[in-house]
Amino acid sequence: MTGVKKIKSQKSAAKRVEIPEGLWTKCKGCDEVIYNRELDQNLRICPKCGAHFPIGAWQRIASLVEQGSFQEMDSEMIAVDLLKFTGVDSYPEKLKQSREETGLKDAVITGVGDIGAHHIGLAVMDFRFMGASMGSVVGEKITRLIERCTAERLACIIINASGGARMQEGLMSLMQMAKTSAALARHARARLPYISALTHPTYAGVMASYASLGDLIIAEPGAMIGFAGPRVIKDTTQSELPRGFQTAEFLLERGLIDVVVPRKQLKATLVRVLDYLMPPANPAPQPAAAV
């Protein structure tokens, strides 16, 4: 299910300061060299051309929730090598390396917090952690979050990014698609809103489960989104891919996405749509006062 190649992991902010070669990034959009500090201060958006770079889960959360309101769930949950997966690298080695590079325990952070006046459930995936692939930990944390949202009647928001299911957990990882979608079925049946935001890149097993199931599907500009990776499609079909294929804008045009929202406007957009979906203490509309 893993459709896209992992993009080079960004060093964490703390480490970047110490490592000279990690000081700058060349923009994929405009070829300009940007200081990482400048990029971080700008929510990892190129100040020259507006290209959106992958952003860490914690930085994303800080950009969305009201300060001090976020309570993390299941922060101690970690993956196990259930298949004793024997690849080129061992799975435990890969996990250890990703944990060290990112300071995260796995590829998603979940919790509850406030966005504007709304108390919501929030999950944010982090592409730096093994390409934000979904194994048991991601599946379980997302499922617990959705179940809590159903029990407490909260809207659920998931900020997606993923290369797909985590191969090292075999079929168990595929079944996380079923588990998370099952939880969303009950959340939807309870008439609670779920908003999926798609960021670069969101593919394969995650896209073919909860990422596609939002009442609203929002995407970041330029994000690559799909089921199969472009290279696989090219190899299979032996044909040229259409211009802009699998970009957020392409998919907006073809009817998958409700709205493309730049990162800096995401919070305001979420608050605005939540006002429609979960009006806080809905007052009856007042008749216009007689003049």
Next chain:
Amino acid sequence: MPPTTRLITYEFEKPILELEKKLEELTRLAHEQKVNVRDQISEIEKTIEETKQRIYTDLSAWQRVQLARHPVRPFTLDYIRAIASDFTELHGDRLYSDDKSLIGGFATIEGQRVMVIGNQKGRDTKENIMRNFGSAHPEGYRKALRLMRMADRFGLPIITLIDTPGAYPGIGAEERHIAEAIAVNLREMMLLRVPILSIVIGEGGSGGALGIGIANRVLILENAYYSVISPEGCAAILWKDRAATPKAAAALKLSAKHLIELKLVDEILPEPLGGAHRDAAKAAATLKAALLRHLRELLAMSVEQLLEDRYAKFRAMGQFEIAEGIVQSQAE
């Protein structure tokens, strides 16, 4: 079924093939020259049987994948013809087209009316092009859901037969949102108020298989596989080498015996020695008996029980650790 020796055989089956050739020659010799070779013949027959036992009871993961993909292995329509007294195929997703790689319709099995859905591969090149080698487009998943919702409305149990290398990685498939089509099936199948039984009869190719695989019971044929990714895809990504495909197949633990240990499938249906294609009638009889047995059990359950059972089944899938000790994912 064509005679055994005409079957396409794999490298690991060569010793059997050679013995069978020898047997054929000996039989011809006996017939032409009227010599009595009965003893030699029964000796070779015995050796063939022993060789088959030795080879087929200890197949590697990759060898089983090859058997699961065998071109004369029984496909969905073969099983339907063998086990159902009626099959009324229904076409189209009412949105775009009729996907011939994912079929469905009413069927009657021993008097039990059901809705049957299944991936369908082709027997020859021409049919394979029509069937897209068993890889469905979004229309297939949307047709499947249309038919399953109809089954839900009219109280028909749903049987799905899984046999696909995967959903189709194509331009049109992406333009019409194949990921969304699969995702919607995962969510909606969870809420259907009729029994759902899935049987992996050949290839369980990742999301494309799961897209019709949300069931109360999931059974798998002995040589079938069910995997998060094709062994070739896994080899290409993790080993950066297609030649590592057999290694990837082993590492993925995609065979029936591993999947039952991981509690990801409920029952393994034994196949005739050498694979379902060696005795399609016997394979179909095994499948039919298991299908009716599970269906009887599911039909005895209330709607509430069916929904709870299906949710709990998938809810329990996952292994992780919290601080200390492995924890099995648990139902709420």
